[in-house]
Structure formats: C-alpha cells, structure tokens
Amino acid sequence: MRDRGKRGRPVTEPPHLASAGEKQNRTGTGRPHLAVVGAGPAGLAGALAAAARGIRVTLVDAAGQAGGQFYRQPAPALGARRPQALHHQWRTWVRLRDGLDRHRTSGRITHRTDHHVWCVERDCASGRFRVHALLGPAQEEGGTVDADAVLLATGGYERVLPFPGWTLPGVVTAGGAQAMLKGGLVLPGRTAVVAGTGPLLLPVATGLAAAGARVAALVESAGPAALLRRAPALAAQPGKLAEGAGYAARLLRHGVPALVRHTVVAAHGTDRLEAVTVAALDRTGQIRPGGTRRVPCDTLAVGHGMLPHTDLAETLGCTLSGPAVRVDGEQRTDVPGVWAAGEATGVGGAALALAEGHIAGRSVAARLHGTVPDPGRWAAAARTRDRLRKFAAALDAVYAPPAGWAAGVTDDTVVCRCEEVTAGEVRVAAGPLGAGDLRTVKLLTRAGMGWCQGRMCAPAVAGLTGCPLTPGRRPFARPVPLGVLAALPDADGTGPDRNGPD
C-alpha cells in the first residue's frame, strides 16, 4: 500500500508528479528526464545520444533484453555463444549494447525490461508525461514512468494479406519465424516456404536455411522488371545492393530456389499445413492461368511488408502522415515534448532507425537543456537519413503486393483471425450494406474487434472493400486488465489510487 507521507512529498505537489513512477525514477539529480519507449535500434540510438549529453534516460521496453526485433537476442539461459550466426550488422549491435551497459553502470540510463506500454499520457498543465506499462510476462499489474519528454521508438509489425488456408497452424509471419528463431533458437518445422514480398524475405529464408530448415522455395511477388525500373534510386545505395547480393549468394549456397513474380495462392492441410499452391504472376500482378504448382511443406513464413506501430502517438494526439507518425527535421512530432524515430515514422530498416534515433536523442538533449539545437552537429546522420528514406521509398514501390491479390481471397476465407470473420461477410458489409470505412465494416461484421484490435486484418479489410486504411485510433495500445485501470488516480488526484496497490 502506498503511503505518501513517508516519502516526504509536499501535500501541494500536483497529482501528476506524485506517483509510483516518481518513486522509481527521481534520483534527486535534477537532470531533465527522457522516457524512451522501445529498445530497438531507434530507441537505443536515441537513448545513447541523449544520455551522452547529460539527459537522464529511462528506456522502457516490452522485451527481457534490449535489441528490438532486428537485434532480438536469445534468452541468456539458452547459452548461445555465437548468436551473431543469426544476425546481420553485428558490430553495430555490439556498439549499442556496450554503450547501453556503460550508461546503465553510470546511472545515466535506467533500462526497464518487461514493460509493455499501453498508454503515454501528457499533462497539459505541466507539459510532463506519464508512461503507463503492464509489467512482466503476466501483464496483470501496472507501473508508470514520469518524464519531461518522450521518444516513441515503437517499431513496426508485419502486414500479412490473407489467402485460403492462411489460418492453418504452420503458417506464420516471416518476421515471426525469424523472431522465434533469434529469440528461442527454434524452427517451426522441417520444410519451409518463404513467401510474400519485401526485403525481409531474404534474411528470413537464409536464416531458416542456415539453422537447418529445408527452404523449398523463396516466393517473391515482385519481379525483376520492377527492380530495374527503380534502378537509379537503388543504385545510389551500393552498400544495400551488396547486402542484397550477399543474401542471393547465401540462397544459392543453401540451394534455395527463388521464384520471383510468383505468389502463394493457397495453403493446404486439415489441422496443419501440408502444402502450398504457388502461382506465376503476369506483369500487371494478375495470376497467369495454368501457371500453378503445389509445393509440399510444413511451414509457410509469409509477409507483405511492415506497418508502423502508432497507437501511443495517436493517443497523444500526434499527427500522422499516411500510416506513420509525422516528424520534423529534428524527429519532433507536432505534440510538444514528443519525439519519434525508427519504423514508427515510416518503415525503412535498422540503419535508418539508427540515424533517426541519434538525431532525436541529440535534439531532445538540446531542447531539454533549454537550447536550440544546431542541425549542423548531426549533418552526417541527417545525410544518412535522407539517403535511406529515398531508398525505402524506392523499395516500397518495388515490393508492393500483387495487384490482383484481393480477387484470390475466396468468400469462405477467414479475414479477421480473432473474430473469425470471412471475406464474404466483409464484402457484404461493404457491398449491399454500404459500409464505406473500416469502422463501419467492423461494427457490421466484428472484423477488427478482437484481441489484436484489427492490426492483423485492417490492411486486408481495406484491400477487399476499397475502404481507406485509416489509423485504428485505439485508446490503449494493448489489452489492459480492469484492475489496472481501476487503480489509476482520478484527474483531481483523488480516487482509488490513494489507497490502491503501488
């Protein structure tokens, strides 16, 4: 039970400052305090840059170890002596990890692991922030971190478009297969097909093959012509092209056949995956008649690109640009005190996230010290950022899902995996029932109303109905136990928090 008197806080202290979070964080140094949400490349780069410039940083992350998805580490108890065998750009990770260790030892960075952030609240009167998180794997208790500024480095998640059979066990997202491999050192099966579109498919296929899976095919819907059309933008990135060539060589070495301008049109099996049907696409992205083959497999790792996690930014009132958080040259959102970096501001990969995080951290440091930052100080990072954003835009145009994908989704295909809503029901909602936006489709069919809150099905529902893919506007970034909500203080500082659990 809490007892404010014992902590000697003045009774007149605003309720926003008198919290469990303060107890955790106030060290009495008086240094300005930044909360960084997410310990992937963007969050780490931001935390290191700010901490090096006299800012006290609390790094809040859902995982048990830093790294995010790109640098996801195996659990220490697994005793991996060579985790880098599953990674790329390992030296960069070592630099980030060592930097984090140094700043943690010196007390400049506090790393809060197993903190699943569900909301960031801004107190309009004070301009300060409270980060609300659920703690530990159980996620039944809440915790808070209070800060003067927030850097949202929330990353992204995979877009997967539906096809008949995609709910069968054995069908996983490409990133999911990679996450389970990097974090748990396990494979989903013996024989895998890696399919969809996007630059993620190459490392997933080579990773699964290196770890001992037989990769029966890498199926990429984009064709070489699309790559050639973007040749000038792509050729401006010799490092990236070399990276791609490296993956191609590894595919060859592992004997992985690559099928470009092909797509998986169906997954087969009764209670688990047994095979997929792969079809050839014509130049317009439509399925070529007669060009199908059946590939036996027990695993399909499938993905169609990434989407930014923007829930926390949306709740704070940050303006979005398309699906991503809009930021200025300093990585500031349009809400005072809120910065954003990495995939949340537009999907572009780890190197871009590092540059954005670095710029954000430097900007935060200057602003919290009450000075105006000089962008000349981060000119190199800004050049990298501009270059990689152009590269990401070029890749985005190349790796679009095949134009005809929606036509291949049969009416009995489940589209909303949580609520088991079929493509037929979604089509009826948008057709005869006249729904013109995702929210109305959801209210009519329950598509997007389940556990995942539409994260998995929204791109599919949008594509099937022609409704625009609008932000979900979820008040909470994840399901929150009612007990955690009930224990929150009221706006006036009264309410159950006074006697609630700490």
Add this chain to the structure above:
Amino acid sequence: MNPLELTRARPGEPFTVTFDGRPVAALPGQTVAAALWAAGVTAWRSTRGAGRPRGVFCGIGVCFDCLVTVDGRPNQRACLVPVHPGDEIRTQEGTGQDDARPGEAGPARD
C-alpha cells in the same frame, strides 16, 4: 544443423512440462511457444467460433493467435510467456474460461 548448433548454444539442463497431459522437454529461457515448437507441436488453441486449431502466427505478441492455458490461466500469449519447470500447458478451448481455475481468468478482454 539446428539453431542450437548454429549458435553454439550450451543451454541449461532441460526440464519437463506437460502439454495436454503428456510430458514435453523444455529448455530454460524458452517461451512456451518455443518449447512446443521444439517438441513438434504447432497448435494449442481451438477458436471459439469454428473450433479451428491455431498456434503461433506473428511471434511477437501482436496477433494473440497463440493464446494458451498455462497452470489453469487461459489467454496467455505462448510467444511471450517463459516456460517453467512443471508447467501444465493445455490447449485453450474457445475463450478458455472453462479451463480457468477460480481467480485465474487471465487478462481481461476489451
């Protein structure tokens, strides 16, 4: 080759958990999902509508497809929850509320 060999892992002593009553070996540090995958199990939920089998889909805690009942607590995301010696892991039927022990309803639904 397997992932443990590739990363030259020296995991701690394996321990035993049960999945639907049968013993399954697990490694310290693994999640429930990783332990089940390593045992060749890919489905541990049946949907509440059509009763269809589900397991890991997103693998990073976003999709909630991998919900499972552990020690009488339903609705645990197998891809996030660490496995512990002696865990009783059960296939979650529907909402899992029939599996729940008193006071173990799991996280609230929205």
